[in-house]
Amino acid sequence: xxxxxxxxxxxxxxxxxxxxxxxxxxxxxxxxxxxxxxxxxxxxxxxxxxxxxxxxxxxxxxxxxxxxxxxxxxxxxxxxxxxxxxxxxxxxxxxxxxxxxxxxxxxxxxxxxxxxxxxxxxxxxxxxxxxxxx
Amino acid sequence: xxxxxxxxxxxxxxxxxxxxxxxxxxxxxxxxxxxxxxxxxxxxxxxxxxxxxxxxxxxxxxxxxxxxxxxxxxxxxxxxxxxxxxxxxxxxxxxxxxxxxxxxxxxxxxxxxxxxxxxxxxxxxxxxxxxxxx
Amino acid sequence: xxxxxxxxxxxxxxxxxxxxxxxxxxxxxxxxxxxxxxxxxxxxxxxxxxxxxxxxxxxxxxxxxxxxxxxxxxxxxxxxxxxxxxxxxxxxxxxxxxxxxxxxxxxxxxxxxxxxxxxxxxxxxxxxxxxxxx
Amino acid sequence: xxxxxxxxxxxxxxxxxxxxxxxxxxxxxxxxxxxxxxxxxxxxxxxxxxxxxxxxxxxxxxxxxxxxxxxxxxxxxxxxxxxxxxxxxxxxxxxxxxxxxxxxxxxxxxxxxxxxxxxxxxxxxxxxxxxxxx
Numbered sequence: 443x444x445x446x447x448x449x450x451x452x453x454x455x456x457x458x459x460x461x462x463x464x465x466x467x468x469x470x471x472x473x474x475x476x477x478x479x480x481x482x483x484x485x486x487x488x489x490x491x492x493x494x495x496x497x498x499x500x501x502x503x504x505x506x507x508x509x510x511x512x513x514x515x516x517x518x519x520x521x522x523x524x525x526x527x528x529x530x531x532x533x534x535x536x537x538x539x540x541x542x543x544x545x546x547x548x549x550x551x552x553x554x555x556x557x558x559x560x561x562x563x564x565x566x567x568x569x570x571x572x573x574x575x576x
Numbered sequence: 577x578x579x580x581x582x583x584x585x586x587x588x589x590x591x592x593x594x595x596x597x598x599x600x601x602x603x604x605x606x607x608x609x610x611x612x613x614x615x616x617x618x619x620x621x622x623x624x625x626x627x628x629x630x631x632x633x634x635x636x637x638x639x640x641x642x643x644x645x646x647x648x649x650x651x652x653x654x655x656x657x658x659x660x661x662x663x664x665x666x667x668x669x670x671x672x673x674x675x676x677x678x679x680x681x682x683x684x685x686x687x688x689x690x691x692x693x694x695x696x697x698x699x700x701x702x703x704x705x706x707x708x709x710x
Numbered sequence: 711x712x713x714x715x716x717x718x719x720x721x722x723x724x725x726x727x728x729x730x731x732x733x734x735x736x737x738x739x740x741x742x743x744x745x746x747x748x749x750x751x752x753x754x755x756x757x758x759x760x761x762x763x764x765x766x767x768x769x770x771x772x773x774x775x776x777x778x779x780x781x782x783x784x785x786x787x788x789x790x791x792x793x794x795x796x797x798x799x800x801x802x803x804x805x806x807x808x809x810x811x812x813x814x815x816x817x818x819x820x821x822x823x824x825x826x827x828x829x830x831x832x833x834x835x836x837x838x839x840x841x842x843x844x
Numbered sequence: 845x846x847x848x849x850x851x852x853x854x855x856x857x858x859x860x861x862x863x864x865x866x867x868x869x870x871x872x873x874x875x876x877x878x879x880x881x882x883x884x885x886x887x888x889x890x891x892x893x894x895x896x897x898x899x900x901x902x903x904x905x906x907x908x909x910x911x912x913x914x915x916x917x918x919x920x921x922x923x924x925x926x927x928x929x930x931x932x933x934x935x936x937x938x939x940x941x942x943x944x945x946x947x948x949x950x951x952x953x954x955x956x957x958x959x960x961x962x963x964x965x966x967x968x969x970x971x972x973x974x975x976x977x978x
Contacts, residue, residue, distance in 0.1 A: 452737060452740070452741055453591055453592060453597075453740055453741075453744070453754075454591060454597045454599055454736075454737040454740060456591050456592040457587055457588060457590050457591065457592070458587060458590040458591070458592075458594045458645050458892070459892075459897060459899070460592045461899075463587075463588045464870060464900045464903065465588055465867045465868065465870035465871050465874075466867065468722075468866060468867035468870065469720060469722040469867050472720070472721055472722060472867075473720055473721075476721070476780075485780060486721075486780075487779055487780040490860070490861075495861060497861070497863075497907070497910070498866045498907055499906070499907050500904075500905070500906055500907065501866065501903075501904070501905050501907075502902075502903070502904045503902070503903050504901070504902055505899070505900055505901050505902070505903075508899070508958065511592050511755055512744075512753060512754075512755040556910065586871060586874070586875055587874055587875075587878070587888075588870075588871040588874060592758070593758075593763060593765070595765075598736060598766045598769065599733045599734065599736035599737050599740075600733065602732060602733035602736065602856075603733050603854060603856040606733075606854070606855055606856060607854055607855075610855070610914075619914060620855075620914075621913055621914040624726070624727075629727060631727070631729075631773070631776070632732045632773055633772070633773050634770075634771070634772055634773065635732065635769075635770070635771050635773075636768075636769070636770045636771075637768070637769050638767070638768055639765070639766055639767050639768070639769075642765070642824065645889055646878075646887060646888075646889040690776065721859055721860060721865075722859060722865050722867055724859050724860040725855055725856060725858050725859065725860070726855065726858040726859070726860075726862045726913050728860045731855075731856050733856055779860050
């Protein structure tokens with residue numbers, strides 16, 4: 443349950459210091475974890491269309507070294523923990539082998555009204571299958 | 577039907593060139609036109625809650641001189657034309673008297689499914705009242 | 711002097727209406743035109759490192775139909791006109807063959823101080839070469 | 845060394861779920877801490893102009909309850925710790941008395957080349973003055 447995503451830093455995502463603005467790491471993490479899901483044949487869009495919404499409850503990022511315009515970042519994403527209603531991911535961002543950032547997020551599964559609910563069965567099954575295969 | 581909004585340029589909105597990234601002008605225009613509406617005692621949020629959505633169909637911006645981090649921009653917004661289903665706004669952005677940008681947008685009123693519909697009656701009435709008052 | 715870029719709509723780029731927020735089209739156009747340059751073996755980063763900055767002076771967008779989360783958009787970008795100091799691009803955005811938006815931008819070449827200057831000679835040469843090849 | 849900033853959630857900052865997208869909290873924190881500085885008669889822009897750059901090395905956010913379009917959020921910001929080269933801030937975000945989020949950031953002072961350096965003396969003095977006044 444680990445995947446890799448590559449993202450090239452856009453001009454609009456840099457700031458006056460010439461660096462990737464730190465808020466965009468959260469956007470990249472989001473893309474990375476949906477790519478990980480997609481790699482398992484699932485899409486987050488389908489989850490939402492079926493009434494399962496993943497909301498973020500916690501995020502931590504340690505910034506190690508700057509990323510710059512046009513850098514191609516590699517984000518290695520791992521599902522570090524799942525419970526029936528929560529998923530934790532860990533992220534490692536690098537650029538040409540240099541560590542750029544590390545992060546962790548916790549997502550909770552809610553319904554359309556924002557009430558906590560169990561993750562869909564097919565999602566839990568796919569996780570169990572991935573675990574037994576590894 | 578003219579109003580003024582002041583917006584201070586955020587760090588995250590600048591880019592590597594040290595300037596306000598041009599995509600953010602569209603975000604500022606959006607804030608400016610909702611502020612104009614608010615000044616008439618209406619909110620765009622209420623419109624959406626009642627099932628009236630304003631989608632943008634056209635935008636034009638001329639960039640005159642750069643805006644920088646921490647600049648306080650003044651956006652003068654005017655409703656330049658209304659029809660039963662469309663609203664056109666014109667924007668003039670300045671900083672300490674210096675012209676920064678000019679823009680125009682056209683919004684169309686649609687329902688939740690994206691189908692064109694007439695603007696709400698209370699909205700049309702308020703516009704007529706504003707016109708006769710001016 | 712036409713190229714194609716594919717961009718998948720990120721969650722963070724959608725808005726409350728469930729659509730790609732219109733300001734992001736300008737970010738996509740920027741990515742599309744730098745990809746076009748890259749396809750010719752040039753990078754905009756190199757241009758800036760050599761002291762040539764392209765600032766936007768004009769943009770127009772017509773929004774035809776909405777783009778949504780996870781849509782993969784195709785942006786066809788064309789250099790529609792060049793002068794010694796300016797470049798005009800035209801953009802056509804589509805999703806599975808459906809027209810989503812059309813846009814035009816004008817960029818001006820300036821130096822580090824923001825003063826208008828001629829585009830670098832190697833850039834002008836590469837454009838001339840591309841024209842004679844087509 | 846505590847201050848309050850109010851920020852109204854922009855349309856462009858919401859996402860498909862109808863909520864303030866979580867990446868924007870980092871942008872709001874940044875605005876909040878520069879407002880805090882401004883309240884002491886200092887600006888971050890001046891710091892940068894004098895060659896002192898504050899880069900973020902760590903961020904943590906706990907999301908308590910959602911913020912929505914047009915909500916006016918109150919961000920209470922506190923300098924929780926300073927060293928000669930680092931500043932830690934704590935943030936408490938609320939909306940009409942309801943807790944929305946809590947966060948912490950650590951900033952490091954670097955020079956133009958990204959090398960760690962002591963915070964400017966006038967900055968350290970102002971902090972000492974603020975501490976003795978409280």
